Amino acid sequence: MTFRTTLRGETFVFADLRELFGRANEPKSGDQLAGVAARSERERVAAKIVLADVSLGEILDNPMIEDDVTELIDRDRDVELGTTIRGLTVGELREMILAPDFVGMWADGMSRAITPDIAAAVTKIMGARDLVSASAPLRVTTSLRNTMGETGTFGVRIQPNHPTDDIAGVTLSVLDGLLFGCGDAMIGLNPASDDVGTVIELQHALRAVVDRVGAPTQTCVLAHFTTQLAALGRGAPIDLLFQSIGGTEQTNRSFGVTLDALVEGREQVLEHHRTRGDFLGDNVMYFETGQGSALSAEAHGGLDQLACEARAYGVARSFDPFLVNSVVGFIGPEYLADSRQIMRAGLEDHFMGKLLGLPMGCDVCYTNHVDADQDTTDQLLILLAVAGCNFVMGVPGSDDVMLNYQSTSFHDAAGARELLGLRPAPEFEAWLESVGILSHGRLTDGAGSGTTSLPLLGAFPELGS
Amino acid sequence: MTGENAGAERGNLPAPRDGEQLRLREVTPAxxxxxxxxxxxxxxTQLRLRAxxxxxxxxxxxxxxxxxxxLAPLSRSLDILEVATRADSLAxxxxxxxxxxxxxxxxVERIRSGCAPDMDLQILVGDGLSPQAVITQVPLLLPLLIAGAEARGLSVGRILFVRHCRVGVLNDIGEVLAPRAVVLLVGERPGLATAESLSAYLAWQPRSGHTDADRNLISNIHVDGVGISDAVTRILDFLGExxxxxxxxxxIKEPARPGTGRTVQER
Incomplete structure (x- = not known):
């Protein structure tokens, strides 16, 4: 079906939905690279105007790509509730989402009637304030060793990466983060090595630190999921099963992932948890995504990067994950060129994830070869905290010394919490109060690597202090 | 530089408050x-991060x-051949x-006329996203890698330097020269703590259409990361596998230890 409109006397024609979707996106260098972006600002807006009048039924009936991800999304959606929204246009859906009674409909199952394609479509015609305001009431609460996502909470993953996976070095970064009240989302380490033996050692080391201080949180070593499962088979304690996923079958294949293998992996971890104690819930999966990954793997099938990202969320939600993380600025300038594009993508991803019912977080970050800086992360962090983002990263001094990029720091995360009156996960907060890092919800004077924090560090002789 | 920073032991850290904290810091560059x-x-801290x-x-x-x-001594002794990708400028x-x-x-023409095909090992050096990493690490690593490969009886092709290089160029080299294995030594995106980090991407019989799932990676080769000789040993072990x-x-899981959850260098 061809789409067309006339804007200020100029006629614009779009060959099909896929072309319309690409042209209607906000500017992204990755869409330009893929050749799917609007060729002028006028064309971009013309596409948005046309898209706003497309019915959701039209989108539901015309998948833009055929693969196992499309099949999964189709199996997983609420068809019955979907029929009630088929007659709406994308523009009408935007207005419905912004209305105060939407949160009730969403909580009653509408999130499962909305498909990734629909989420991507409506996102393309929303402004930045829309994306923040619409996300804020959509709370997705999950649980594993603690609960994440309740209204008023703002979680932080401690990301204690080390260039050689040195356990003392990793441990020190974990403790540094805990002393800022971070770590409720997880202690999640990206290992430099994917060797099973190393991963086992790191899993034990992270669990040992958490057990020693008594913090109710989950640990994760973000190796390839097959490596984590191999570690599990050899006795490593696995709380969360991590994997990077994408929005097309081909992208997932480039990550060495099939959906069946992920299903099987999840079952193995659930079984493993039945043999261990202290789990409140069974949200055992942790996924990372990011706009541009499909194009990077040359696996986008002509689809724009926002639509591919939404489809990755379609994959994620079928696994009931504990958390999902859009690593928004990690991928580089060929996909998100600058500060403006990174901020837009971060707000889009968070909104789409929440609309689809995911416990959505964001690695607010940038690399050194992109036109962005610390001010970019400062700004996006505050916007996402206001938008009700489930969690962000905490990296010592914002500098990831293994992955070589800058994310948000312990200071940043703790500062956003204090500025906006947000708190850690309740179980974790109680622990922080019990060990004197927090008092009445505020960081104590000694917390955050002040001198009184040293006794806690002194309990770790392997650090050589 | 502020006075407070002038006494820092490590370049990327502000001065410690006392000796105890200084010792603790030695376990990580974080x-x-x-x-x-x-x-x-x-x-x-604020200004150091900016610097x-x-x-x-x-x-x-x-x-x-x-x-x-x-680079000249290395380049001349090994008769390195400079080639380029289709990206004709830094931008x-x-x-x-x-x-x-x-x-x-x-x-492609220059490689066809200047390099022998069908070798056991073809080594590429690529600028990637950190030319500084290549300048610092490659003169130390490359001679050891060649010697180690030859000691294991591998035939090693003429070394190529690829300007404006991405990892996927491995596939093109596979198509043109049909080596059994390819090792690409490429500068990683520069970090704050170091702009000198090198990655080695390894592929067996690379061909058009191969992706990162077909490759193995040793990253973080620099003075505070994976050492040169360790990196060489790991590369050679992978090639054996x-x-x-x-x-x-x-x-292929590393014999003694690819990729993290995230790839450091985009393909």
Whole structure:
């Protein structure tokens, strides 16, 4: 079906939905690279105007790509509730989402009637304030060793990466983060090595630190999921099963992932948890995504990067994950060129994830070869905290010394919490109060690597202090 | 530089408050134990982060010159052949990874006429996103790698330097020269703590269409990361595994230890 409109006397024609979707996106260098972006600002807006009048039924009936991800999304959606929204246009859906009674409909199952394609479509015609305001009431609460996502909470993953996976070095970064009240989302380490033996050692080391201080949180070593499962088979304690996923079958294949293998992996971890104690819930999966990954793997099938990202969320939600993380600025300038594009993508991803019912977080970050800086992360962090983002990263001094990029720091995360009156996960907060890092919800004077924090560090002789 | 920072033991950390914290810091290059001003950074930290970011930004625009004193001895003794991808400028290289994965037509011709095909091992050196990493690490690593490969009886092809190089160029080399294994030594995106980090991407019989799932990676080769000799040993061990199993990629787990959850260098 061809789409067309006339804007200020100029006629614009779009060959099909896929072309319309690409042209209607906000500017992204990755869409330009893929050749799917609007060729002028006028064309971009013309596409948005046309898209706003497309019915959701039209989108539901015309998948833009055929693969196992499309099949999964189709199996997983609420068809019955979907029929009630088929007659709406994308523009009408935007207005419905912004209305105060939407949160009730969403909580009653509408999130499962909305498909990734629909989420991507409506996102393309929303402004930045829309994306923040619409996300804020959509709370997705999950649980594993603690609960994440309740209204008023703002979680932080401690990301204690080390260039050689040195356990003392990793441990020190974990403790540094805990002393800022971070770590409720997880202690999640990206290992430099994917060797099973190393991963086992790191899993034990992270669990040992958490057990020693008594913090109710989950640990994760973000190796390839097959490596984590191999570690599990050899006795490593696995709380969360991590994997990077994408929005097309081909992208997932480039990550060495099939959906069946992920299903099987999840079952193995659930079984493993039945043999261990202290789990409140069974949200055992942790996924990372990011706009541009499909194009990077040359696996986008002509689809724009926002639509591919939404489809990755379609994959994620079928696994009931504990958390999902859009690593928004990690991928580089060929996909998100600058500060403006990174901020837009971060707000889009968070909104789409929440609309689809995911416990959505964001690695607010940038690399050194992109036109962005610390001010970019400062700004996006505050916007996402206001938008009700489930969690962000905490990296010592914002500098990831293994992955070589800058994310948000312990200071940043703790500062956003204090500025906006947000708190850690309740179980974790109680622990922080019990060990004197927090008092009445505020960081104590000694917390955050002040001198009184040293006794806690002194309990770790392997650090050589 | 502020006075507070002038006494720092490590370049990327502000001065410690006392000796105890200094010892603790020696276990990681991460920016731990920074103290705080309210919930902001102390002024020295704030400005140090800006200074390091400035250095990383500027490191991107360094241009590798094989006749430069740091590389000329190596380049001459090994008769390194310089070729280029279809990304013909730094700006294009950053914005168009697709062009950085393809050899220019002229380069394909130059390789065909200047290099022997069908070798056991073909080594490529690519500027990638940190020319500084190549200048610093490759003169140390490359001779050891060649010697180690030859000691294991492998035939090693003429070394190629690929300007404006992305990892995917491995596939093109596979198509043109049909080596059994390819090792690409390429500069990683510059970090704040170091702009000198090198990655080795390894592939068995690479061909057009192969992806990261078909490759193995040793990253973080620099002075505070994976050491040169360790890196060489790990590369050679991987090559042995590839040969044994007649494949590379994520199904090959490192004999003594690819990829993290995230790839450091985009393809």
């Amino acid at each position: 920016r731990v134990l920074l103290g705080r001003a309210g919930l902001g950074y102390r002024t020295a 390091d970011h400035a250095a990383a930004r500027d490191a991107l625009s360094v241009r590798i010159d094989l006749d430069d004193p740091a 294009t290289h950053l914005a168009r990874p697709d062009l950085g994965r393809l050899l220019s037509d002229e380069s 590839f040969r044994l199993r007649d494949r590379s990629g994520f199904t």
